[in-house]
Amino acid sequence: MATSRRSGGTAGGSAAKPLSGYVLHTHDWSESSLILEVWTRELGRVVALAKGAKRPYSQLRSVLLPFQRLHVQLGSKRLEGGAEVQLLRSAEWAGGGPMLSGAALLSGLHLNELLLRGLARHDPHPHLFDTYAGTLARLVDTRAMADEHGAAAALRAFELAFLADSGVLPDLSCLTATQQPVQPAARHLLLADAGVCTTRSANDPGISGAVLLAIQTALQADDLGSLQQACAGAPQELKSQLRALLHEHLGTSMLRTRALMVELQQLLDRDR
Missing domain, CATH: 1.20.1440.120 (Recombination protein O, C-terminal domain)
Structure with missing residues (x-):
């Protein structure tokens, strides 16, 4: 099971409950990061910034795959390029079958x-x-x-x-x-x-x-x-x-x- 490194606690110092989600789409944001369209059961479709996800040693590289159920934690909202996104604080595989082909x-x-x-x-x-x-x-x-x-x-x-x-x-x-x-x-x-x-x-x-x-x-x-x-x-x-x-x-x-x-x-x- 691969997880990202957490970047600190949520407001108030307590960790938020992980959300169930799927990655619907990704596109490059910088040389090292990705913008994700994540569909969550609890919040619906959200845009998340996965910082460093493209780096060779990033644990997120093997996790942020389509059609695989994830547990994700999102950070505070921010503006990137005029659009509102949330920082992806962590993601871990929550089960699923083989990759579709x-x-x-x-x-x-x-x-x-x-x-x-x-x-x-x-x-x-x-x-x-x-x-x-x-x-x-x-x-x-x-x-x-x-x-x-x-x-x-x-x-x-x-x-x-x-x-x-x-x-x-x-x-x-x-x-x-x-x-x-x-x-x-x-x-x-x-x-x-x-x-x-x-x-x-x-x-x-x-x-x-x-x-x-x-x-x-x-x-x-x-x-x-x-x-x-x-x-x-x-x-x-x-x-x-x-x-x-x-x-x-x-x-x-x-x-x-x-x-x-x-x-x-x-x-x-x-x-x-």
């Missing part, structure tokens, strides 16, 4: 991009934090990643939890315009501008009412396993319709990780 790495980057784009700083989302941790555990499961539908279902489940926690996902148990109950045997659309509605033609890629009802039940129960299982019932239909909701919510026509996936697929197709 391949398709799992792209999936993890997709989760991080949603959080960076969609969550305001200093706005805690503890339930979503736990869902993120559970989704990462699913992504490092080699058996799950070998199952294309299972991996897709894990991503769709997180996207749904993210939209629901952000307050933009409509109630999936009823039609948005009329509040009539969703019928299990009917096909439905999930639209950014109209919410849940019935399909307009036989060619619409609708989602069955049974899947929507199962998703709504799992969201209300905060049951990630059941949510992933429900998403497995319509992974492709959910993918296309959730993409439109995410783009509308985040104010973008394409996420960076999605563009990267498209470019990689084009390279693979070219080499065949």
Whole structure:
């Protein structure tokens, strides 16, 4: 277990309780330091300055890795380059699986991009934090990643939890315009501008009412396993319709990780 050196006590002389967190993004600040986007369960997304983290002998070099759960302690706030940051006083590994690679790495980057784009700083989302941790555990499961539908279902489940926690996902148990109950045997659309509605033609890629009802039940129960299982019932239909909701919510026509996936697929197709 690696920890940073502490730089003194907190105000009043007592050490603050460590925060649970993940590093979402890093960028260079100086020749020896890093600026971190850290997502904590207790405080939400914060910007932290990791002084000396790039030095060869820094104990933080092996700790400040993406997709690994950390215990972190933050110091007082300060202005750096016109932005408010907090000094990273200590960080230690709090457990986690192997580093993500391949398709799992792209999936993890997709989760991080949603959080960076969609969550305001200093706005805690503890339930979503736990869902993120559970989704990462699913992504490092080699058996799950070998199952294309299972991996897709894990991503769709997180996207749904993210939209629901952000307050933009409509109630999936009823039609948005009329509040009539969703019928299990009917096909439905999930639209950014109209919410849940019935399909307009036989060619619409609708989602069955049974899947929507199962998703709504799992969201209300905060049951990630059941949510992933429900998403497995319509992974492709959910993918296309959730993409439109995410783009509308985040104010973008394409996420960076999605563009990267498209470019990689084009390279693979070219080499065949």
